[in-house]
Amino acid sequence: MSATPTNSPALAVHVRGVSKTFGTGETAVTALNGVDFTARQGELLMIVGPSGCGKTTLLSVIAGTLNFDCGELDVFGSPLHRLKPREITEFRKRHVGFIFQAFNLIPTLTCIENICVPLLIGGVSRRVAERKALALLDEVGLGARGHERPTNLSGGQQQRIAIARALVHEPRLIICDEPTSALDKDTGAHIMDLLRTAARNPNRCVIVVTHDSRVFKYADRLTEMEDGRVQRVHDQGGNYDLSE
Amino acid sequence: MYHLALKMLLGDRAKYLMLVGGLTFATMLMTQQCGVFFGLLKWTTSHLSNMRAKLWVVDRKVEQANELKALRDTDVNRVRTVPGVAWAVPVYVTVQSAKLADGNFKPVMLVGLDNATLIGQPPVLLRGKLESVRLPNSVIVDELAVRRLSSGRAKPLDLGDTFELNDKEARIVGICRADKHFFGYPYVYSTYTQALQFAPKQRKMLSLILAEPAPGWSLDDAAAAIEAATGMKAYTEEKFFWATIWWYFKNTGIPIAFISTIALGFIVGMVISGQTFYAFVHENLRHLGALKAMGASNGLLVRMLLLQAFIVGFIGYGLGALLVVGFGRTAVARGEPPFMFPWQLPVATFCLVMSICALSAVLGIRKVVKIEPAIVFRG
Numbered sequence: 001m002s003a004t005p006t007n008s009p010a011l012a013v014h015v016r017g018v019s020k021t022f023g024t025g026e027t028a029v030t031a032l033n034g035v036d037f038t039a040r041q042g043e044l045l046m047i048v049g050p051s052g053c054g055k056t057t058l059l060s061v062i063a064g065t066l067n068f069d070c071g072e073l074d075v076f077g078s079p080l081h082r083l084k085p086r087e088i089t090e091f092r093k094r095h096v097g098f099i100f101q102a103f104n105l106i107p108t109l110t111c112i113e114n115i116c117v118p119l120l121i122g123g124v125s126r127r128v129a130e131r132k133a134l135a136l137l138d139e140v141g142l143g144a145r146g147h148e149r150p151t152n153l154s155g156g157q158q159q160r161i162a163i164a165r166a167l168v169h170e171p172r173l174i175i176c177d178e179p180t181s182a183l184d185k186d187t188g189a190h191i192m193d194l195l196r197t198a199a200r201n202p203n204r205c206v207i208v209v210t211h212d213s214r215v216f217k218y219a220d221r222l223t224e225m226e227d228g229r230v231q232r233v234h235d236q237g238g239n240y241d242l243s244e
Numbered sequence: 245m246y247h248l249a250l251k252m253l254l255g256d257r258a259k260y261l262m263l264v265g266g267l268t269f270a271t272m273l274m275t276q277q278c279g280v281f282f283g284l285l286k287w288t289t290s291h292l293s294n295m296r297a298k299l300w301v302v303d304r305k306v307e308q309a310n311e312l313k314a315l316r317d318t319d320v321n322r323v324r325t326v327p328g329v330a331w332a333v334p335v336y337v338t339v340q341s342a343k344l345a346d347g348n349f350k351p352v353m354l355v356g357l358d359n360a361t362l363i364g365q366p367p368v369l370l371r372g373k374l375e376s377v378r379l380p381n382s383v384i385v386d387e388l389a390v391r392r393l394s395s396g397r398a399k400p401l402d403l404g405d406t407f408e409l410n411d412k413e414a415r416i417v418g419i420c421r422a423d424k425h426f427f428g429y430p431y432v433y434s435t436y437t438q439a440l441q442f443a444p445k446q447r448k449m450l451s452l453i454l455a456e457p458a459p460g461w462s463l464d465d466a467a468a469a470i471e472a473a474t475g476m477k478a479y480t481e482e483k484f485f486w487a488t489i490w491w492y493f494k495n496t497g498i499p500i501a502f503i504s505t506i507a508l509g510f511i512v513g514m515v516i517s518g519q520t521f522y523a524f525v526h527e528n529l530r531h532l533g534a535l536k537a538m539g540a541s542n543g544l545l546v547r548m549l550l551l552q553a554f555i556v557g558f559i560g561y562g563l564g565a566l567l568v569v570g571f572g573r574t575a576v577a578r579g580e581p582p583f584m585f586p587w588q589l590p591v592a593t594f595c596l597v598m599s600i601c602a603l604s605a606v607l608g609i610r611k612v613v614k615i616e617p618a619i620v621f622r623g
Binding site (some may be wrong): 056059060063065066086089090092093094096098100102104106107108109113116117118120121122126177 | 247248251252254255256528530531534535536537538539540541544616617621
């Protein structure tokens, strides 16, 4: 089975009846309970819900970083449930970009080197990788800070570096785990602007897991989860009423 | 990715220095102790290197070069008559007491050489003439003897100076360089006849016989012929060398002491570098997990860790070896402590240090291979 996506319709991610249980016996915890879920190409989709509802588990499954017990998962036409571990690793390397709450930048490397990482993992030469990284740095507004270490930057600047790292190899799926939780309102807004711009690419899909209600307005669609299931999908943009 | 792996390693300055320091220490301890051990073993065979002969004939019960049992004077002629022997000469070797100018006494190794041929002469004569040793009461002393026996004098002993050897006056006619004896005794050479006059009288005075096989005879065949004809023990130089070395291995605690220290060096290196490298991997686990999530295979991460481990191994080994070479140069120049640095030693130490690095890396590799990339999503 090839790890290369096929030409698919507008669906970027299609999850069908996916379940995931951690542990066994009395201590078993069902994190996902027959989840059905879709994300479209060219959209920024948010997954929201209370702590422990399974949204990060769902994100891990969609990203191909966590095996699931049953169900099916297609990402840009590639059936991840049928791929071997090595093929899934290859898929992630080519097609998935990651943005984490804690940034996960390597503190001993410079910003440029951090951004280069996905390209270098993909076998791109150091020179080409650094050229692309510099271009991305300019796009996120940190062109002058490339040779500094991430620890010298503010939280917002570090997250912009992380976004550059997530975009540098031009992945089709961007996975964001609480990208604004550690940031103030203005910085969070700037980060969401960058992600929204990234999602405007019609061949790309940005999935954001967040608790941060300040950024809900950036979502094209918003998926609410509870008890390991998708409860509701809000299709309208702008203000969402999640009070129920 | 490999240059980034190195930057990750070098960026954590404290752990990097700890790793390099641990491996430098381990290299130094293992190599230096082995060097001193080999040097000490070589000192046990100093008679062989200082007298140099192809065949060594001794009492049948003698097992090593430093425990000689006296032979009868007539035994030299018995060896000379054995077919296969080109020549044989008597040698007298015992520890005697030299009196210093300040009244103290120092033991010296007195070697009495065959009067006619002076076979067994000092390896390197620095000053004086070899033949002068035939003059009455004459001796040739080594550099160590000059240092040791000059105690209490206004200036060091020199050619023409005298000292007391067993209450008899000995005049220095030559200064030589000789390998030091295992017990640290200086070598004092004289003729066989004069050595017997310096030494207290005993019923049997001949210590050993040096011989050479006749043309057409192999060393082993000549030695076997001597043993068959005389009942004495005839060693080839190489066999006597190894018999002496093994005797010290089997009959003294020296090897155990050194092997314990060498093992300690390995264990300390292993513990320091293993623990530090494991801590390094553990602290970077989240970043390694992120790399895995981004598509880095286990193979790539393993290669990165091995590169990091072996790079610190190379650097630690290099620094440790340099320090040992410095120590060795000083030791050789001073003549003590014993030191010997055969090429096999740095090669063996290199292999040991690399095995430490490999074992250290394995601890980290196990952890990295097991982590799930989803770890990066956990808080």
